[in-house]
Amino acid sequence: MKPLHIEENALGAPQGSFQALKLPTGVTLTGQPTARQIELLSPAALAFVAALERAFGPRREALLERRVRIQERLDAGERPDFLEETRGARLGEWTVQPVPADLQNRRVEITGPVDRKMIINALNSPAQVFMADFEDSTSPTFANLLDGQVNLFDAVRRTIEFDHPTSGKSYRLNEHTATLMVRPRGWHMVERHVQVDGRSISAALFDFGLFFFHNAHELIARGSGPYFYLPKLESHHEARLWNEVFVHAQAALGIPTGTIKATVLIETILAAFEMDEILFELREHSAGLNCGRWDYIFSFIKKFKSHEAFVLPDRGAVGMDQPFLNAYSRLLVQTCHHRGVHAIGGMAAQIPVKDDEAKNAAALARVARDKRREALNGHDGTWIAHPGLFETAHAEFQRVLGDAPHQIDAPRPWRHIDAHHLLELPSGPLTEAGLRTNLSVGVRYVAAWLDGMGCVPIEGLMEDAATAEISRTQLWQQVRHGAFLDDGRRVNVELLRAVLRDELAALARDLGPARFESGRFKQAADLFEQLVTAEELEDFLTLVAYEQIN
Numbered sequence: 313m314k315p316l317h318i319e320e321n322a323l324g325a326p327q328g329s330f331q332a333l334k335l336p337t338g339v340t341l342t343g344q345p346t347a348r349q350i351e352l353l354s355p356a357a358l359a360f361v362a363a364l365e366r367a368f369g370p371r372r373e374a375l376l377e378r379r380v381r382i383q384e385r386l387d388a389g390e391r392p393d394f395l396e397e398t399r400g401a402r403l404g405e406w407t408v409q410p411v412p413a414d415l416q417n418r419r420v421e422i423t424g425p426v427d428r429k430m431i432i433n434a435l436n437s438p439a440q441v442f443m444a445d446f447e448d449s450t451s452p453t454f455a456n457l458l459d460g461q462v463n464l465f466d467a468v469r470r471t472i473e474f475d476h477p478t479s480g481k482s483y484r485l486n487e488h489t490a491t492l493m494v495r496p497r498g499w500h501m502v503e504r505h506v507q508v509d510g511r512s513i514s515a516a517l518f519d520f521g522l523f524f525f526h527n528a529h530e531l532i533a534r535g536s537g538p539y540f541y542l543p544k545l546e547s548h549h550e551a552r553l554w555n556e557v558f559v560h561a562q563a564a565l566g567i568p569t570g571t572i573k574a575t576v577l578i579e580t581i582l583a584a585f586e587m588d589e590i591l592f593e594l595r596e597h598s599a600g601l602n603c604g605r606w607d608y609i610f611s612f613i614k615k616f617k618s619h620e621a622f623v624l625p626d627r628g629a630v631g632m633d634q635p636f637l638n639a640y641s642r643l644l645v646q647t648c649h650h651r652g653v654h655a656i657g658g659m660a661a662q663i664p665v666k667d668d669e670a671k672n673a674a675a676l677a678r679v680a681r682d683k684r685r686e687a688l689n690g691h692d693g694t695w696i697a698h699p700g701l702f703e704t705a706h707a708e709f710q711r712v713l714g715d716a717p718h719q720i721d722a723p724r725p726w727r728h729i730d731a732h733h734l735l736e737l738p739s740g741p742l743t744e745a746g747l748r749t750n751l752s753v754g755v756r757y758v759a760a761w762l763d764g765m766g767c768v769p770i771e772g773l774m775e776d777a778a779t780a781e782i783s784r785t786q787l788w789q790q791v792r793h794g795a796f797l798d799d800g801r802r803v804n805v806e807l808l809r810a811v812l813r814d815e816l817a818a819l820a821r822d823l824g825p826a827r828f829e830s831g832r833f834k835q836a837a838d839l840f841e842q843l844v845t846a847e848e849l850e851d852f853l854t855l856v857a858y859e860q861i862n
Contacts (some may be wrong), residue, residue: 329681336362338509349458352465352526358506360564361521365508372499372514374625375550382546382582387618391587391660393731398548404589407652408598413440414491414536414597417717418693419709422490425450425767426460426473428483431467435489437699439707442490446519447497447543448607448777452854453861454505456764462523468527468534491536493575496520498544499553500852517557522571524561532571539599540574543711544607546582548589558597570596575656578605579778580611584640584734587647600654601644602695602820603686605632606661606778608640613785617849622737626794627750627782631742632658632685639733642785645690646727651719657694659775664700675772676704684709692718697767697774741798742790744811751784751808751840752815757783758853759836762861777854784853787844800852805845812841835860 333350335341336359345353376461386392394402421441434442445463450456451625466472467485474483496519502512503519517694520540528538542554558572569662576583576590578601583590587664588807591598609630615620624630641657648655648728665672679696683705686694696705713719753770760768766780768775789795797803816837820828843850 316662338362340507342505343454345458347464347857352458352461352522356524359527360525361513361518362508363564364517364521364561365513367560368517370513370551371553375501375553379546383615386615390688391731391735392582394585396410398589401592406592406595408591408595411573411599411653414830415539415573418656419713420694420705420720421693422699423655423659423695423697425451426463428463430475431463432472432483432485433699435467437490437493437703439696441493443493443495443541447495451761451764451766451861452497452858453764464523465526467492468530475709479771491539493539494523495541499550500855502546506680520557521561524790528565528567535625535840538572540572541602542576544579545576546580548586548593551576551593555594555597561617572597573599575599575602577602577604577607578644579607580607581615583714584643587644591647591651591653598653600648602656603644603658605637605640605658606782610778610781613782613789614849618788623793623795624786625740625742626746627786628746630738634738636734636738639729641689642727643729649690652720654692654718654720655690656667657691658699659695660705660781661695661697662701663698663712663769663772663774665772671772679704680708687712690719690724692720702838707723725788742795743798747797747803748811748815750787751805751812754780754783755833755837756819756841758840758857761857762832762836781853784840784843785849788849791845808844809841812837
């Protein structure tokens with residue numbers, strides 16, 4: 313990219329300020345960008361994302377309003393089911409277009425935030441795919457988002473470098489790197505630093521549009537393509553909107569329709585009933601579906617929040633061996649393979665445990681069991697959060713797939729899965745330990761998120777917004793319905809606040825007074841307590857917390 317020439321304006325705005333940047337009509341920006349960030353916020357790039365917002369922003373807002381109406385029906389007792397009006401798409405014999413060569417083998421995919429060191433390490437890892445995440449593992453400060461776009465711009469061109477400021481260690485790309493995919497933020501979020509015609513732009517369109525505008529042609533020239541993950545869709549209508557965005561974006565840049573490939577995360581309970589339809593809407597651009605298990609559990613709690621029967625057991629007890637999650641995994645595989653496309657498994661949230669061989673061995677054993685189950689269920693690949701898990705995950709898929717890049721065409725018994733299977737309630741205890749874990753994880757994660765970190769190792773697990781959402785909604789659900797712990801105590805606001813005080817005191821002891829006071833733990837605790845004791849359940853933790861980082 314040629315450096316953008318920025319001159320001082322008549323008011324004397326300094327070089328590198330938005331005030332000095334010539335903006336397209338109707339576009340306003342706030343913040344203090346660096347020179348590199350301004351290069352990406354070129355007038356042409358901003359005109360491109362503004363055109364996306366004008367064309368598709370109103371539809372996005374209408375679909376969000378549709379979510380509200382559906383939630384009202386669920387609160388009133390309606391239960392989701394497969395749609396009668398789309399029966400033709402489910403029963404029809406059609407397949408999606410073939411995926412490119414560099415997306416044929418997706419045995420192990422590594423995910424993580426868009427910081428510079430993470431991108432280099434992930435691309436250098438032996439994983440077949442790296443998903444650079446603007447969503448659940450990135451705290452959406454404007455600096456993080458713009459730095460992420462700069463980092464990916466450099467990564468696509470293989471010029472990305474990083475020298476650690478304290479250790480002096482240098483990070484450079486290897487000759488062979490993983491295939492890059494990018495996850496923009498979901499339809500529900502906005503980017504407040506960018507307004508089009510006086511309204512904040514869709515965060516999804518901003519993240520997608522800026523990356524696509526700058527990198528699509530370069531990726532194609534290098535033998536790859538613009539590949540994406542689409543988060544938190546709740547219906548095929550929302551998939552249709554993404555497809556129309558793709559068609560528009562490709563036409564605007566003179567790129568053939570179907571060049572974009574996107575994997576949809578099935579991470580809401582409503583989307584599980586529309587997998588065929590979602591693939592159908594994206595059939596020119598689909599790269600398959602993924603079991604976004606943590607957000608799926610969060611969605612299960614949120615959608616049935618008003619009903620006491622849906623109170624879930626401890627977070628640790630809600631694993632993929634639970635019938636409703638196992639059914640979801642199998643249905644996803646059957647749907648994808650019927651349509652000739654990849655079915656990707658869920659995240660292994662464990663991270664290697666340093667200096668404790670026994671705990672590390674136990675963590676790797678849990679990963680192995682989880683990946684063995686996915687491979688045997690028929691998944692073509694899986695997610696990890698740390699390079700240290702690659703060998704364990706890869707070995708389980710190698711054992712099942714052998715030398716095949718995937719198992720789309722492998723014969724497999726068909727199992728009938730209906731609404732009952734997808735809604736079967738999990739079993740397990742509700743304990744004080746689980747209550748404490750939810751409070752501790754929630755506060756520690758929110759504190760890090762407010763401080764600009766969206767992906768945080770806590771007690772041997774890599775926590776992100778999805779896992780924090782499970783903790784938040786479980787606590788709200790337990791207080792709302794007065795759930796009983798296994799020792800007979802009822803969960804109420806008083807108990808929750810007492811346990812929260814204990815957990816904060818323990819955290820202060822563990823970290824030491826100076827570190828505790830310098831962090832944002834008290835602010836996080838206040839926010840988390842407010843959310844889990846509120847009369848109404850907020851849709852997303854990140855929407856509320858976004859107000860406090862911007």
